[in-house]
Amino acid sequence: MPLHRLARPLLAAALLVATGTASHAAAQCGGDFQAFLDGVKQEAIAKGLSKRAAERTLKNAQIDRSVLARDRAQGVFKLDFLTFSKRVISQNRMDHGAKNMAKWKRVFDRAEKDYGVPAPVITAFWALETDYGGFQGDFNTVNALATLAHDCRRPHLFRPQLIAAIEMVQHGDLDPATMTGAWAGEIGQVQMLPEDIIKFGKDGDNDGHVNLKQSPADVIMTAAAFIQNLGFRRGEPWIQEVSVPSSLAWEETGLDRPKSGADWARLGVKPRSGKISNLPASLLLPQGRKGPAFLAYPNFQIYLEWNQSFIYTTTAAYFATRLGGAPVYTPGNPDPGLDDGQMKQLQTKLRDLGYDVGKIDGILGSGTRTAVQDVQKKLGMAADGWPTPELLGKL
Template sequence: MNHQPNLKDKWCASLRYGAVMAVFVMVFQFISAPVMASQSQSFEAWRAELRTEALSKGISDSVFDTAFSGVQPIERVIELDRRQPEFTMTLETYLSKVVSGTRVKKARQKLAEHKQILAEVSEKFGVQPRFIVALWGIETNFGQHTGGFSVIAALATLAYDGRRSAYFRGELLNALQIIQEGHITAAAMKGSWAGAMGQSQFMPSSFLNYAFDYDQDGKRDIWSTRKDVFASIANYLSSVGWRDDITWGREVSVPDTLQGKALSDKKTVKRLSDWQKLGVRRADGGVLPKRDLNARLVVPDRGKGRAFLAYANYDNILKWNRSNFFAIAVGNLADQIDAFE
C-alpha cells in the first residue's frame, strides 16, 4: 500500500524536501484565465455534491463547512501537478543531494537526541531506529520541511481538476475524517501540494491506517509530536512486513557477464550463496555474507553503474515509495547512521 498519489508525485515530494526543490519549483507568470476554466461543473456545484457525500459518510456539517470556508482551487497546485519534470538525475547525483554529509551528521545527532524514545518505539514495532531516522530525515529533513499548503484546499483542487479525481476525492474525504476525529484542525492541517502531511508525509489514507498515538493523548499527531511521528513511521513499516533481524541490502560488484541479465530480469530472487557463485561480491571485493538470505539484484541507473543486492526490507521501503533511488537513499543513510551507532 502506498501513501503517495503515484511515483511522480512522490518523486516531487522527495526532491522538494530532499534539498533539490530547485529542479521544479520555479516562478511562473499565471495566465489571466483560470487554470480550470474548462471544467463543465462549477467548483461551488462540485463542493455541494461533495458535502452531501461527506455528510452521508458521517462527517458533520460543522466540520465540513469550517474546513471548506474560503477554499477555492489553487492554481499553483495544478501547475505543480502538471509541470512535474522528467526525472533524469543519476543515482550518484541524487545520493549526493539527498544523503549529503550535512544530513548524515544531523541524522546522527537526531539519533542521539531521541535515543530513548527511538529505542522504545523500536522495541514495540520491531523496526531499527536508524531506519526510522533515515525516513524522517529524507522525507522532511527531520521535520523541518513538511509543506505549507492547506491539505483540504490542495486535495480539493486535485479532486476537482478531474485527471485523478476519484483518488484525490477519496483522500479528501479521509482528510475530513481525520479532522472529524479531532486529531488536528483544518487550519492546522498543512502538507505538500499533493496532500502528504506532517513529518512523515502520510497521505490521509495512510494516516488513518498507520498513524499512531504513542503518547496516548487522544491525537495521532504527525505534525508536532515526535513520539507519534516515530511510532507512525515504525508502525507503517511493521505493518507491511518489516524484519528487524536483517538490513535493507548492500552495494555489490557485479561481473560484466551478469550486468545485461540483471537489467532484463529485475525480479529474480536468489540466495546469497547463489549470487556468490555467479561472481557477485561485496563492493570492496570481499565475499558475500555467509547468512544465506534471499536477495535480488538492483541496478537502478538503467542497468548501468552501481549495483545492489536487495533484501526483503528493501521491498518494504518500496511500499513507502516506489522509487529505487529513494529506497537506496534510505538504506544508504541508515547504513551511515549505523556506523555511528
C-alpha cells in the first residue's frame, strides 16, 4: 500500500509563511462548504485560471469524512529499521525493480542525462510509494484536497494544492470526476501533489500530457526533475553500508555530526563494498552500535526532503543501493528496543529532564534520538542514540 507523506505540503507552508500569505489563506476555511468553494473559485480566477476550469473542478466537490479520519489518525513509523526494511524490501520488489529498470532503460538514461538522478534512486521511491503503480490510492483527489483545505487545521497547506488541481484540469491533466490518489491529495505512481506536478511534471512519452497515473515515462522523468530540485548532486553516492570498530566514539555518530570520508576511514570505518568517498558524511546507526551502520553523504538530504521519517528515508536510500547492486546489509545483533508504552515513558522522562522531544508519541524521532544520545553520554553508556530498557531503567 502507498506510504503517504506530507513533506511537500510542509515545504509549501514554509513558502507561504515566507511570503506572508499563510494567515490570509488560513482565514478562508470552515463555514458553509459552498461558500468556501466559491471563494476558491474566485481566487483561482484572480490568479489567471479560467472560470470554466474552476467550475468544472469544484462543481461536484464534497467533504470526504474518511479523509478527515485518516488525517486525524495518521502516524509516523514506529517500526524499527530492521523490521520495516525487511517488510518493504521484498524479493518481489527487487525483481520487479530490476525488470522496470531494464524495460525503461532508455527513459532512465535520459532522466540521468538531463537531471543527474540514477535509475535506482527513482525506482526505490517508485516501489515504496505505490509498488510500481499497483496501489495509488482510491480517494477522489478533488474531494480530498477540498476537504483538507476547508478543514481549519492546515488550510494554508492544502488550499494552494486545490487551486493547483484547477490548473491541472485546465491543462487537461486531471479529470475531477475520476482522478483518484492518496488521502492527502498526492497523485500517481510516485505520489506527488498538484503544485509539484505543475512545476516539475515532464511529458516523458511526448503525448502532450503529464500522466503520472498511467505513463511510466512521465513518472520517471518527473521524479528525476523533482529529485534534482530537492538537491541531488550528480555522480555522488547517497548512502553506503559500513562496518565500524567497537572502539568508536559513539557520540560522534548521528546526522548532525558529519566528517570527511577520510576521517571516518582513519577512525576504522570500513565499506562493505566499494570505496568510502571523501565527501562529508554522517555515520548512521538506526538501531545502535550493534546493528547496521551507514555513511550518509550529502545526497541523503533529498530523502529527508521527500519524507521526514528517519526510518522511511534510511530504508529508501538503502533500497536504492540494493537496486544498484549493493549487498544485503549485515543485520548484526542490536540490543532490544522499547515498545510503544516504554518509548512514551522514556520521552516523558527526557522531557522532565529539560529535553525537547516534541510530542510524547512513542516515535523515535530526531529530537528523541538526540536527547537519548546526550543522556547516554552523561550516564557513561555507549552514546549511540538507541534507547534500550537498560537506559529507561537508569532514568
